[in-house]
Amino acid sequence: MNEREELPAIDELRTLLGGRLTTSLPIREAHGRDESWHPVAPPDAVAFATSTKEVSEIVRICAQHRFPVIAFGTGTSLEGHISAPHGGLSLDLSRMNRILEVNAADLDVHLEAGVTRKALNAWLRDMGLFFPIDPGADASLGGMAATRASGTNAVRYGTMRENVLNLTAVMADGSIVHTAHRARKSAAGYDLTRLLVGSEGTLGIITELTLKLYGIPEAIASGVVSFPNFEGAIDAVIETIQTGLPVARIEFLDEVQVEACNRYSKLSLPVAPLLLVEFHGSEASVAEQAERFGFIAGEHGGGAFEWAVKAEERTKLWEARHNSLYAALALQPGKKGLISDVCVPISRLAEAISGTKEDLKSSPLVAPIVGHVGDGNFHLIMLVDPENAAEVAEAQRIHDRMVMRALSLDGTCTGEHGIGEGKRKFLAAEHGEGVAVMHTIKQALDPLNILNPGKMLPA
Template identity: 85%
Template sequence: MARAGEKARQDAIEELRALAGERLVTSAAVREAHGRDESWHPCVPPDAVLFAETTEEVSAAVRICARHRFPVIPFGTGTSLEGHISAPHGGLSLDLSHMNRIIAVNAADLDAHVEAGVARKALNAYLRDTGLFFPIDPGADASLGGMAATRASGTNAVRYGTMRENVLNLTAVMADGRIVRTARRARKSAAGYDLTRLLVGSEGTLGIITELTVRLYGIPEAISSGIVSFPAFEGAIDAVIATIQSGLPVARIEFLDEVQVAACNRYSKLTLPETPLLLVEFHGSEASVVQQAERFGAIARDNGGGAFEWATRAEERTRLWEARHNALYAALALRPGKKGMISDVCVPISRLAEAVAGTKADLATSPLVAPIVGHVGDGNFHLIMLVDPSNAAEMAEARRIHDRMVERALALDGTCTGEHGIGEGKIRFLEAEHGEGIAVMRAIKQALDPLNILNPGKMFTL
């Protein structure tokens, strides 16, 4: 779509200011903060930012924007990784961080109803005394609305699934301002189209999520974490495949290559062997986690791994997982001043070794520093290429390696992104992955957003 004309832009901003008062902000600093995420993509700021407080206010704002054909880009916490929140056509960044109420916790039904701006850590802090927790953990302290919009997953996905499995219903504002509730709280339904799943993962292009009901789980009686190092990455990946194929109910199983381990040692003050490593966690009863850990240790040894080192105390576990969650910042510290060009793919677990081996082979002949880390229990891994965006040669090399990684994943019947989403960074790969399915997606977009005002320029081109 074309950028709104100057008069339409001014009229839209004037009406939005009348709606929201001082919560409609046009200062350069605030606009720039809402035009960039944590990716390498350049900052493209919106024309204005509105800090919304209610679903009804979001509806009113969208109606104003629709009248003036003024784009609307939903904003949660800005932790996305494919340029989801940039404003290539200008418009309004609709910041939902003020919508942070936990509306209801239904402990008997194991669910919680929250506003979209609630962050995952805040929800779990609220739940601490109930014996329940929300398991989806993408690393960043993202908002639940943003996590639903990008179909986030993370370290716990191998046991608890992704946002796709853990959102029961949504309240969303559509492109014409209508407020829609997609389902009730029942755990299953055969009533009509599955609008919840349609909006989960739609990246703000079909509707703006303002409330959601999410599944909760009982806090495990016992949690055991541990690490095991391998002399080469092949053994670590083979151990992952064997673990999953054996049906061992591992809660988390994370892979760090030798470059990432070295980065974590420096950044998080650890002393891990600087060889490929698996970080695992088991949930269950006291007896079951011991049994699971012993079985995993045997699998690791069969694949060349060293001793499985337990971290039984909560403080030890927390330190290990904090180091894992800080992997991006640890990687960036390897080359101060560089940006992280981050990408992920996901393949069937039986093809994981081929996917990782191919990427490692590409890196072996490249001048780039690029750690690999991944939620390998579900076939998902991430590449963090450290680049200077102003260096044309570095960017060309990074794109070459990136494209080969994605094309290899598609050739292995995988996907171009396991959890980061499409945004503006992977549009052409979505088309390669889905073929004629893209025409169906475009038809849905056209039907629900005929003016193309909801996060235009993302997911695919119209």
């Protein structure tokens, strides 16, 4: 295929970008694939942008040719956000990776969208500052904003929703918008920042961000406690949150996941439901929090409470948690993980988890559950052979039941992975009339439907 003749958009983009526009198949395929089980759909071309102005020029060319534009950060999303089912351009922002300004006095940083969270935290460490949002993967901060990412620290520090002060975004017509100034709060106008956070590249391309930062806590303490059943663990979480204990992380691993972590990370945790917690604060307040949590855990049947105040021990535990997906996959080598997340009010969490556990009991699937339970958010990783249609169908069935159950418990079809392609079918069940409002906004801001078409909103 001679793309130069068939796709004039690519021709014009090549004139603008030279070698930073490619149609190489391996690069296109790598840009149509995320870390999920969703099928790969490569774009027609990949552009590596280097500035907001250039992104604006690229979008103008694409708009002129009605050529789809799909923003790409690191490709670590989990719901098919970056695939190109309608072809078009993958707009790779990874070369926009400059940290532009750290305002230590204001606890904020202005940076380009391609900076990853680990790169940011490495840069900040010597200043005694950090950015807490941690979705596991070393995602780009632009991608994390676009998908409203959260992760283990969200119970204490919030999600990307709460931690973006200001975005620079290129809209569908190529115009460049700065959504806010650096003030911590504002009552001036519609909240364009929050409209773009979580819009998955369908309303604008995020090119720069100003993020809130935090001082690295004076003291950090982690600990683990096992429970005879998951209900005890969840009740301990509820009481922890209710009493206002400012836990920084509180992660649940079911017994299947604990066994997977033991094998993968060479640990010897009791094979039982487990909570992994972390406290941030002064030496005195961390000690007080730990003591209170230990008491709460004990009241709900928790066993011996092991503290890991030393950095090495902490790191080992949290590495095991971060590797839990790989540990799960290693349970059945060769299979893929059908990964999904839901989030419910914390009082309904036990019901949400037990429903899925019941479904799994009568199923041949191996499927660990892990969760950021302080938020009522949990993940199911079902191991499936993608070639085995019956197995995939069974996983889909359990998945759909998990999502519909979460909705019936006043929860959401996704706490943090987003909609992408994978959960479009649930959006109407969750939002009802709200979907019409979303369509109206999309239509108004992207009338040609060039920004990440085929994602988020149901067709």
